[in-house]
Amino acid sequence: MIETILDPLFLFFLVGFVGGVLRSELKLPEAVYHLLSTYLLLAIGLKGGVQLAKATAGEVALPAVTALVLSVVMAVVVFFIASKLGRLARADAAAFAAHYGSTSAVTFAAVIATLARTATAHEGFLPVLLVIMEIPAILIAIFLHRAGAKTSGASYGKVVHEVMLNRSVFLLLAGMLVGLASGPGRFEPFEVLFVTAFKPILAFFVLEMGLLAAQRLPELRKSGIFVVTAAIGVPLLGGALGGWAGLLAGLSPGGATVLATLTASASYIAAPAAVRVAIPEADTGLCIAAALGVTFPFNLALGIPLYGWWVNWLAARG
Numbered sequence: 001m002i003e004t005i006l007d008p009l010f011l012f013f014l015v016g017f018v019g020g021v022l023r024s025e026l027k028l029p030e031a032v033y034h035l036l037s038t039y040l041l042l043a044i045g046l047k048g049g050v051q052l053a054k055a056t057a058g059e060v061a062l063p064a065v066t067a068l069v070l071s072v073v074m075a076v077v078v079f080f081i082a083s084k085l086g087r088l089a090r091a092d093a094a095a096f097a098a099h100y101g102s103t104s105a106v107t108f109a110a111v112i113a114t115l116a117r118t119a120t121a122h123e124g125f126l127p128v129l130l131v132i133m134e135i136p137a138i139l140i141a142i143f144l145h146r147a148g149a150k151t152s153g154a155s156y157g158k159v160v161h162e163v164m165l166n167r168s169v170f171l172l173l174a175g176m177l178v179g180l181a182s183g184p185g186r187f188e189p190f191e192v193l194f195v196t197a198f199k200p201i202l203a204f205f206v207l208e209m210g211l212l213a214a215q216r217l218p219e220l221r222k223s224g225i226f227v228v229t230a231a232i233g234v235p236l237l238g239g240a241l242g243g244w245a246g247l248l249a250g251l252s253p254g255g256a257t258v259l260a261t262l263t264a265s266a267s268y269i270a271a272p273a274a275v276r277v278a279i280p281e282a283d284t285g286l287c288i289a290a291a292l293g294v295t296f297p298f299n300l301a302l303g304i305p306l307y308g309w310w311v312n313w314l315a316a317r318g
Contacts, residue, residue, distance in 0.1 A: 004305045007117065009110055012203045013300055016210020021217070028208045036205045041105055041168055043194040044112075045175020046187065048127025052176065053183045055125045063259070066249040067129040068136060070263050074238055075101030075137035079144045081234070086226040094145030095275045095282035099291050100234050101137025102267035103130055105168060106202075106209060107296060111261040111304050113199045115254050120308075122254030131172050133262055138271055142278045168269045206300075213297060216289035223286055231266075231294035235303055239264035243311040253308075253315045260307035264299060266291035 004010060019026035028036070052060070079097035082088045088096065108130050115122055179187060187194075220228060242263025246256030268291040272284045 003117075004114065005301055007114070008203055009113060009199070009206050010297075010300050012207045013210040013213075013297060016207040016212075017214045017297070018210075020211040020214025027211065028204070033205075033208055036201065036208070037168075038171060039201060040109060040205055041171035042175040043198055044105060044109060044127050044130065045172040045177075046179040046190070046194050048125060048130075049176035049179020050182070050184055050187045051124025051179075052128055053180050055123075059123070060125050060128060063123075063125075063129060063246070063249045063251055063255070064132055066245050067132045067259065067262070070238075070242055070245055070259070071101055071103075071133040071137045072140050073241070074234075074263060075140040076144070077237070078230075078234055079141060081230065086230060088226075090145055091279050091282040092286065094141045094279055095271075095284055095287050096230070096290075097144065098138045098141035098275050099268065099271040099287040100238070100266045100295075101141060102135070102271045103133045103262045104265035104267055104291070104296065105130060105172065105269070106205065107265035107299050108258070108262060109198070109202050110206070110300055111258050113202060114304050114308075115257065116199070120254040120257070122252055122258055126255060126258045127172070127176060129259060130262060131169070131176065134169055134172070134267070134270055138267075138274045142274075145279055145282075209292065209296060213293045216285075216293040219285055219289035220293050223289065227286060227290050228294055231290040232298055235264035235266070235295050235299060236306075239303060239307040240310060243307055244314060247311065247314055253311050256311045256315075257304075257308045260311060261299065261304055264295075264303055264307060266295045268292045268296075 016026065075097045078100045079093050082093035082096040083090060086093070086096075108127070112122075112126075239260045241260075243256050243260035245263075246259035247253070249256075249259075251259060266287075268288050272288055275282055275284050275287070
């Protein structure tokens with residue numbers, strides 16, 4: 001745990017968070033933020049596509065199906081937790097389910113960087129699981145909302161269009177297709193930028209995440225104890241389920257740790273965009289505050305090593 005807290009990634013997040021709380025002038029220019037996020041998503045997609053070119057269909061199939069099932073299960077479970085235990089309005093419960101059933105590319109990047117720091121082996125095709133888990137939970141959450149409420153939201157066709165052409169999903173898919181088509185040999189000249197420099201560049205993006213998390217604090221203060229508790233409890237549930245399912249699907253302990261982290265993460269890019277279109281009455285600001293202000297730093301500091309410990313404990317028990 002101490003090693004994770006002292007990792008430069010978490011310290012960069014802390015610098016941004018403290019700067020935001022103290023209202024310093026620290027702020028990345030908007031153009032730089034978009035450039036960093038574009039790089040991050042393309043790099044994840046490219047590396048996954050290159051590794052996918054090396055993998056066989058048999059290696060990928062079961063983990064992919066497992067990831068899809070986990071995404072759907074988390075959306076359904078979170079919806080009922082939010083509506084029954086949290087007593088949130090149906091629209092807000094569905095929005096919460098969409099955010100916590102979907103995934104965070106930045107958290108994925110953080111767990112990959114953690115595994116690299118500890119020299120923990122993992123499957124190279126794991127970005128495929130990130131892409132698979134990004135979309136279904138959002139659609140399931142919207143369906144759960146519409147099943148019991150009248151809504152003026154957009155049609156499913158428009159929602160699918162919004163999700164698939166959302167900037168994060170589009171860049172992940174584009175990067176993956178480029179990596180898959182080019183293969184390891186043609187990708188080699190780009191490794192310095194997209195592999196070697198990945199973690200240092202990620203640090204700048206995490207710095208901005210700290211600033212954004214600090215800006216969401218006022219929303220968390222007025223949200224009530226349930227939202228803050230759920231923003232930690234749901235990731236713990238997802239991490240436990242994802243790690244167990246990852247091992248059953250044949251992933252290595254490193255790969256299962258990544259799947260656990262993905263299941264425990266929450267979207268604050270693709271999900272808010274889709275929810276605003278499909279469930280306009282939902283409080284997306286509250287969901288973003290929980291995902292970015294509580295879940296993301298929790299996973300960065302404590303969650304990732306905890307999920308790794310859980311997976312290794314399960315693996316040791318056979």
